[in-house]
Amino acid sequence: MKTNQVIPFIVEWLKTYAKNSKVNGFVIGVSGGVDSAVTSTLCAMTGLKVMCLEMPIHQSESHVSRAQEHINQLKKKFQNVQSNQINLTPVFDSFKGEIDLQQPEKSVDMALANSRARLRMTTLYYYAGLLGRLVAGTGNKVEDFGIGFYTKYGDGGVDLSPIADLLKSEVYDLGSALKIPKSILNADPSDGLFGDSRSDEEQIGASYPELEWAMKSVEDGKDINDFKGRKRVVFEIYTRFNSVNKHKMNPIPVCEIPENLKY
Numbered sequence: 001m002k003t004n005q006v007i008p009f010i011v012e013w014l015k016t017y018a019k020n021s022k023v024n025g026f027v028i029g030v031s032g033g034v035d036s037a038v039t040s041t042l043c044a045m046t047g048l049k050v051m052c053l054e055m056p057i058h059q060s061e062s063h064v065s066r067a068q069e070h071i072n073q074l075k076k077k078f079q080n081v082q083s084n085q086i087n088l089t090p091v092f093d094s095f096k097g098e099i100d101l102q103q104p105e106k107s108v109d110m111a112l113a114n115s116r117a118r119l120r121m122t123t124l125y126y127y128a129g130l131l132g133r134l135v136a137g138t139g140n141k142v143e144d145f146g147i148g149f150y151t152k153y154g155d156g157g158v159d160l161s162p163i164a165d166l167l168k169s170e171v172y173d174l175g176s177a178l179k180i181p182k183s184i185l186n187a188d189p190s191d192g193l194f195g196d197s198r199s200d201e202e203q204i205g206a207s208y209p210e211l212e213w214a215m216k217s218v219e220d221g222k223d224i225n226d227f228k229g230r231k232r233v234v235f236e237i238y239t240r241f242n243s244v245n246k247h248k249m250n251p252i253p254v255c256e257i258p259e260n261l262k263y
Contacts, residue, residue: 001170003177007042010162015046017160018134025049025080027128028136029120029155031192032066035138037180038171039162040070043136044078051127052083055120057092058195062187069181084127088119095119113193117154128159137161140171142208146215147238148245149191149204156248167215168208204241206234214238 018025025048030036043050052074054067071083095115101108124135137158143149144164150156163171168189175185188199189208201207206214214235217226227235 001173003173006166006170007045007174007177010042011045014043014136014160014162015048018046018048021134021159023133025051025131025133026136027051027053027124027131027133028138029053029055029124030067030071030083031138032063032070032184033138033187033189033192034171034175034180034184035140035163036067037070037184038175038178039136039138040074040081041178041180042162042174044074044081047080049131049133050078050081051131051133052081053124053127054083054085055088055123056085057088057116057119059192060190060195060197062197063190063192066181066183066187070184073181086123088116088123091119092116109194113191114151114154116193117151118157121151121154121157125157134159137164139164140166140168142168142211142215145249146211147204147241148248149200149241150248151193152248155191167212169212204237206237210234211238218242 014026026043026046028036028040028043028050030040030052031054040050040052052071054064054071056064071081075081075083092115096112103111121135127133128135135158137155137160139150139155139158139161140163144156144161163174166174172185188197188201190197190199191203204211211234213231215238217235218239222235224232224235224239
C-alpha cells in the first residue's frame with residue numbers, strides 16, 4: 001500500500017464529504033485503540049473542527065490512559081481539535097437498574113456490551129447535532145465487511161467511514177506513518193465493551209492477520225475443504241462470523257408491497 005499517498009487521499013475525501021454535507025467538522029469517539037487514533041488524526045488533518053469524545057463505562061484503566069495520551073498529543077499538534085470526557089458509567093448503571101437481568105448470563109453480558117456501544121453512539125450524535133458535525137466511524141475492513149465485529153446502531157451507527165476499506169494491517173501502517181503513540185500501536189486490539197482488557201482475539205478466536213488471510217481466501221474462491229489444521233479452524237471462524245453477522249453488513253430488509261395490493 002502506498003501509505004504516503006493514501007493518507008492525503010483520505011483527508012481530501014473527508015474534506016470533500018464534509019463540504020458537500022455543509023457541516024463544519026467531525027465528532028469521533030476515541031477509545032485508546034489504533035482505529036480511532038488513526039481516524040481522529042485523519043479528521044484533524046482536514047483542518048476542520050474535530051471533537052474527540054472519550055466515553056468510559058467501567059473502562060479498563062489501560063484503555064483510558066491510552067485514549068488520553070492520544071487526545072493530548074492530537075490537541076498539541078492540531079489547533080482545530082477539542083475534546084471532552086463524558087463519564088457514561090452512571091447512565092449505564094441506571095439503565096441496568098431498570099431492565100430484566102434474569103436471563104442466561106452469557107446473553108445478558110453480550111446485550112449489555114452492545115448497550116454500552118449504543119449509549120456511546122447516542123452521545124456522539126448528541127454532540128454532532130449540537131455542533132453541526134458528522135460522526136466519523138472507526139471500523140476497518142475486516143470488522144465492517146468481513147466478520148461484522150461491531151454493534152449494530154452502536155459503533156456501526158456513523159455518518160461516514162474513512163478507514164473501512166483498509167485492512168487492520170493497513171491501519172497499523174497508517175498509524176506508524178502518522179506517529180500514533182507506541183502505547184496504542186503495541187496494544188492488543190480490544191473493543192472495550194466488557195469493562196476489562198480482554199482482546200478482540202480472545203473474543204473472536206483468531207488474530208487479525210489470520211482473519212485477513214481468511215478474508216482473502218474467501219475472495220479467492222476457497223472453501224473449508226481446502227485447508228487443514230489451524231488454517232481450517234481460522235477459515236471456519238471467519239465464515240461463521242461472516243454468516244451470522246450478515247444482518248449487520250447487508251442493507252436493512254424492506255418488505256416491498258406488490259403494486260396490486262397498493263392501488
